[in-house]
Amino acid sequence: MTSPHDDVPQTPTWAAPAGTSTPPPEPPVAPGPPPPPVPPPGWGGPQPPAGYGSWGPAAPPPPGVAWRPTALQPGIIPLRPLGMGEIYDGAFRAVRANPRVMFGLAALVVTLAVTLQSVIQWYVRGIAAAGLTDISTDIDPSGQMGMADQLGSSFGLAVGAPVTAIATTVLTGLLIVSVSRSVLGQVATVGEVLRSWRVWLVVGFTLLTGLAWVVVLGAVVGSVVALATNNQIALAVVVGVLGALLVLVLGVWFSTRTLLVPPALMLEGKKFWPTITRAWRLTRGSFWRLFGIYLLTSVLASIIAQIIVVPATLITSLFLRDPTATSFGSIVVIGVANIIASTLSTTFLAAVVALLYIDVRMRREGLDVELARAAETTA
Template structure:
């Protein structure tokens, strides 16, 4: 564990997602909202202060412990460190709080991306089918096994993958922006979401991170090929196996350490690399909690996505007699299922990541106090 003060002498203030400076809170006319640890902020015990009356001992809960007032909750979550259930429930509340952005805009973006993906896949697999038939003449001379169609569909899917990757990355940034408003009980319009430019920083970081990971994987594959070319098969096997395990561990570690980069880029209003560095430092001491939460949510959305897509795939394979999914009807039906599944998965995952970022900052920097003041000023 590291100290909460290892990032900077003073943690940055909560920045409005629109880029406007935060409004100064009005003078308090009553009790100040509760702090991040549930204790009211006021005169010390044994002293008196204006508006507080004579000092009295704090009330005692029935269990005998000190009484703790409920946390302020202007929006989808209480303004205090969150539990796992509150994060999962808060993500659902974020969708209900602003369905136009969280589902309407998300569905529109995903629909365009999936449509481009399916058209590209259909075109590419059509170009490759004849070539694959010639290459697989010995393995499948009659074409009954459909190996050419399956290989063409696989290559087409790989070629068209960037469309959905770009769309989900941009959508993640827009969803994070909406969630940050919902925490304060506010909402953002589709126009306001689309006018933000920092979402392109999220896309840029995703591209850079993906390129770095591909470079490492390519270096490992190149080393294995080089060993094989020099007839060092045993060494190539050892390097390949150990390298694959090490690469997997490194990718998981890197993914968790950069998990909070998108919300930091969208919400903090800092320069690109300063935001990346801050997000990296925020994950210190929270690695396993972030990893466990993200794995659980990924499993949930993966299961729901399969529940949506698998029946459609089985229908096209058994009823339409198109196991490779190359016919127009199959492409349309699978595309619709993918739109629904990808919209739900991307929206919910992005909402969870945004709430994890806010939770980490409430735990380490007392962001809940600042959010409470902002909510009181807006109210």
């Protein structure tokens, strides 16, 4: 028979193997609280912004990489040293920021200059063609090549070229003012730009530079002519070749070292010669960078100009039946093409030169800090 206690479940006992002691029974472990539910993405606590990884302090930059805060950009360029692509982008932004000056005023000045040059070329061409009849007859006795008209047109173009050169110089100085204002996010009006009297300092510097080149070229040509006159032909050829190479190298070097003179004269407000000396010093240590960027810019501007001028020349040859491009209609067609080409190229070159000046000063003098302070003041 069984007793009532036999129906109650008994706690089983554990028998240790022979030769070992029986360990005491372990106390029961109380169950802990259940784990908190995992919220779906975006729920619960704050989530870190995309791209930041985790909250907390930012990771330090890699070794050798200096940390730089985001540059302020109130206008067409960020206020920090620029790369070549940023300079070109800033030049296009300068045109979009103030098209009334960068295109409207530029087109007006270039139109007046090219029109005056075309009138001078047309007038001088007739006079020169009559005066050069004897020379053209020796080269083209039948007159079928139109040598007299070509020589007269070339002479007229040479006489009228200074008009375009001076107008381009004036325009470059005026556009630099507009670009400098666009850097701060401001827009210069046509009236404000035209009141920049310092543009005549740029014209004076251009005239002095041109006079110096006339003296240098005159010395080389005079030496060659003198040697040739004395029957020293071989020496004349050697002097001519070496002189041409010397003038080329000197021209590249001098043009690069004085590249920043126009923007310095327009923007710094100081006297003539101290400003030229300072602009000369600014190019020290940046010669090859300035030379490379300006050379590439000049090539691009020349390609753009040729894309416009060459079709106009073909039109005069094919449709106006004027292969020498000396008739009035040809001069008008080519003149219009020159207006468009000169407006585009001068605007682009002036903007790049202005931004190169600002970039050099930001690199060497911390101009970006002053520009940022000026932008915050005028905001």
